[in-house]
Amino acid sequence: MNEALLQFIWQYSLYKPTALQTADGETLTIIYCGKLNRDAGPDFTEAKVKVGSTTLVGNVELHIKSSDWLKHGHQNDTAYKNLVLHVVYENDVSDVAGNIPVLELKKHIPQDVLVRYTGLMHAPQKLPCAGQHERIKSITKEGWLSRLLAERWEQKLGDWNVLLENSAEDWRNLLYWRTAANFGFKTNATPFLMLAQSLPLNIPTKHKDNLMQIEALLFGQAGMLEDDFVDDYPRELQREYDYLRKKYKLKPIAGHLWKFLRMRPANFPTVRIAQFAALIHKSLHLFSQIIETHSVKEIEPLLDVTASSYWDTHFQFDSAQEQRSPKSLGKSSIQNIIINTIAPIQFLYAAKQDTYKLQEKALQLLESVPAEKNNITRLWEENGWQAVNAAQSQALLQLYNNYCSSKRCLECTIGLNIIKAPN
Ligand code: SF4
Incomplete structure (x- = not known):
């Protein structure tokens, strides 16, 4: 387990949602997991949870172990005041965050989610999801390619804009x-x-x-x-x-x-x-x-x-x-x-x-330009994903260079679908 995977499981509700309880034994319902926060401060904001009969709205912080709360010095940080839930993989130390309800997620995470994640992370191939992405719907893939192209142009055109201003x-x-x-x-x-x-x-x-x-x-x-x-x-x-x-x-x-x-x-x-x-x-x-x-x-x-x-x-x-x-x-x-x-x-x-x-x-x-032919598009082609035009080949280059090669499968729509969906 690592924090990125724990966040991923929380964000996409990949745990078994039934019979959740806080460490104090109160029933817990997750109404909204919150908005992922990539900046400083709690991991998720604007979450909505129901503890017992009380509905709470606020932030959620995630840790592998509850004792990480102290290690990270959150007890002295006012940014963590509005916390409604402390989600941990393992509740190794009780009540570290005062009265904030604690949810230990370990026993709620299905084994097959972990197996599929580990399969991607340890795949020896250049494309960790080779042999698995084929069953993902075309519409999902096309939507992801559009977002990748937008991301590629955003990065490129940001630099060009600076040149233009200069x-x-x-x-x-x-x-x-x-x-x-x-x-x-x-x-x-x-x-x-x-x-x-x-x-x-x-x-x-x-x-x-x-x-x-x-x-x-x-x-x-x-x-x-x-x-x-x-x-x-x-x-x-x-x-x-x-x-x-x-x-x-x-x-x-x-x-x-x-x-x-x-x-x-x-x-x-x-x-x-x-x-x-x-x-x-x-x-x-x-x-x-x-x-x-x-x-x-x-x-x-x-x-x-x-x-x-x-x-x-x-x-x-x-x-x-x-x-x-x-x-x-x-x-x-x-x-x-x-x-x-x-x-x-x-x-x-x-x-x-x-x-x-x-x-x-x-x-x-x-x-309207034909797809590019290079080592990366050929690799995709050999693995069953053929770009039909240059917009798609550009997106596949972005995917390989910025995600696959550094195993950012948790941030990839294909990775999400592989990890969450049973075979
Ligand atoms: S980043 Fe996405 S496309 Fe690339 S190997 Fe991982 S799951 Fe597959």
């Missing part, structure tokens, strides 16, 4: 920063964001008709133009960057921040920077276009860019490939940007405008 509510800037980070995908998201933050958007925008200058600015600020090159193309970029750097008093980020190891060459940051330059070159009013467009079919062409011709035969400077292969962003990368940047930014924009209809559209956009 840039005087400049939405174009936010889109520029977040798209840059997205072009870095998982491995190079941080240096890509640093690169964009080191180069104010108005500078590449001033040069947007000249792709070579945009590339010079981006590669130069990325710290990638500091070698002695052989090819003409990087040498030209160097010359251009030297001029622009002085003109705008720019300071590049450190080139060693970029990672190339264990990456497919098509994802090398050099290729991604060249594609990002092509996007800036191509898009005149990207933010207004993106904020007003809610269909994948219309957004895909906006993001469909190809790196300049030097990159047709290169993945890195001075290192030619044998075969020519133009470096287009590709459908799955475009979908990744819609999932991770466009739909969330549309949602944040709509939320800031207080426009419910537009928030719905941002969600619908996500639902």
